[in-house]
Amino acid sequence: xxxxxxELPKVSFKFSLDVATVYAIEMALHAHEIxxxxxxxxxxxxxxxxxxxxxxxxxxxxxxxxxxxxxxxxNVKVKRLGEHIILPLLQKSMKIYEDHWKAILPSxxxxxxxxxxxxxxxxxxxxxxxxxASRLEWNIKEIKVFFVEPxxxxxxxxxxxxxxxxxxxxxxxxxxxxxxxxxxxxxLNTADIAYQEDIRRKVLAExxxxxxAQQALIExxxxxxxxxxxxxxxxxxxxxxxxxEFLYDPEELKQIMENWWSNHLESKKNxxxxxxxxxxxxxxxxxxxx
Numbered sequence: 001x002x003x004x005x006x007e008l009p010k011v012s013f014k015f016s017l018d019v020a021t022v023y024a025i026e027m028a029l030h031a032h033e034i035x036x037x038x039x040x041x042x043x044x045x046x047x048x049x050x051x052x053x054x055x056x057x058x059x060x061x062x063x064x065x066x067x068x069x070x071x072x073x074x075n076v077k078v079k080r081l082g083e084h085i086i087l088p089l090l091q092k093s094m095k096i097y098e099d100h101w102k103a104i105l106p107s108x109x110x111x112x113x114x115x116x117x118x119x120x121x122x123x124x125x126x127x128x129x130x131x132x133a134s135r136l137e138w139n140i141k142e143i144k145v146f147f148v149e150p151x152x153x154x155x156x157x158x159x160x161x162x163x164x165x166x167x168x169x170x171x172x173x174x175x176x177x178x179x180x181x182x183x184x185x186x187x188l189n190t191a192d193i194a195y196q197e198d199i200r201r202k203v204l205a206e207x208x209x210x211x212x213a214q215q216a217l218i219e220x221x222x223x224x225x226x227x228x229x230x231x232x233x234x235x236x237x238x239x240x241x242x243x244x245e246f247l248y249d250p251e252e253l254k255q256i257m258e259n260w261w262s263n264h265l266e267s268k269k270n271x272x273x274x275x276x277x278x279x280x281x282x283x284x285x286x287x288x289x290x
Contacts, residue, residue: 023148108169129216135270156184160191182213199242207231245289
């Protein structure tokens with residue numbers, strides 16, 4: 001496969017109280033349909049209710065309308081809204097969470113130590129492998145990985161607009177940990193295929209991104225072969241991001257994915273082009289529920 005990575009992004013790893021606090025609050029509010037681990041709750045129900053009320057649509061738009069009537073340009077008005085609503089609650093939450101964060105920080109750093117050592121040795125090869133598999137250039141200069149408390153069994157999220165990732169510092173086998181991190185980093189390279197108009201395309205794009213991550217690990221000699229079952233298993237988790245429901249046969253979709261990926265690797269197409277071929281073949285096999 002041709003090289004299309006004139007410059008690799010720098011990857012930094014961080015432990016940030018403000019990022020960790022927002023993540024912990026977000027998970028405590030069950031903002032997403034993610035399986036949570038049942039552990040002690042560090043935020044009171046009163047504080048969580050304050051967050052719910054402040055961010056409810058009626059209250060948010062009431063305050064937004066009030067600030068829109070004030071002085072200044074649009075940026076100033078929106079900034080004042082954030083300072084009025086978000087900042088006080090965030091400061092209160094950080095103050096509550098800080099002692100807990102400091103207490104667990106040594107164990108979190110210990111959990112990620114093998115991952116950081118592996119990345120130090122193989123990171124550049126993995127970044128090249130991602131680019132080689134997708135045939136898309138890196139358009140960011142830095143990737144910031146923020147480790148957070150393991151609350152949702154090793155969950156991670158990528159934010160392409162910021163070039164950043166939040167990733168749970170869970171205690172996990174290195175291959176699992178490295179695969180999860182590479183999956184999120186790959187999202188920063190394949191970001192423009194992720195924004196799809198319906199959940200079926202989005203789910204397929206997630207499967208494709210996972211294959212890119214696996215291929216990168218193979219090229220870095222950190223994985224022996226592709227596991228097509230892995231992304232197919234995760235479809236049930238990814239499809240919860242929409243109220244749209246669809247039907248599919250896992251084995252049939254797996255075969256379509258295997259054939260398409262083989263064709264993609266043999267072709268000269270980049271992912272942006274070749275994913276259209278996958279949509280054309282797979283979507284008729286994924287009818288929406290009426």
